[in-house]
């Protein structure tokens with residue numbers, strides 16, 4: 001028996017692929033109406049971003065899905081994204097999860113997994129050494 005057969009995927013606790021897509025859609029509605037964050041997304045093809053972001057979240061919450069998009073360090077480098085921006089972005093995710101009835105425990109688990117990517121996104125490891 002594999003680990004994924006013993007334990008339900010975290011993705012299931014987010015409502016499966018369709019539930020996740022609703023969460024990501026809502027997260028970007030919140031991000032794009034946040035004056036501290038919206039300018040980062042000017043001119044970005046949002047359909048593609050939502051699709052790739054949904055795939056990324058599926059990959060960190062399910063053993064069965066692989067992320068096929070751009071390297072996260074490369075795609076965020078040079079954009080001036082600070083830890084404060086990261087934290088604020090994640091708070092919109094957290095609210096989107098809450099409003100889609102994801103349990104507090106599942107939300108904590110998702111946020112814990114995301115924290116591992118904060119250096120890649122804020123460039124802490126690739127700007128000025």
Ligand code: HEM
Pocket residue numbers: 037040041044045048049052053056068069070071072075076081085086089090114117121
């Ligand atoms: C939870 C943290 C984050 C994750 C997991 C994440 C992940 C991603 C992914 C998967 C993509 C798509 C890559 C592709 O097209 O192949 C992307 C693109 C992008 N991200 Fe993030 N991101 C995060 C936080 C942020 C933050 C905080 C900002 C800015 C405030 C940001 C700005 C962008 C922009 C502007 C793009 C579009 C790049 C383009 O297509 O030109 N991201 N991100």
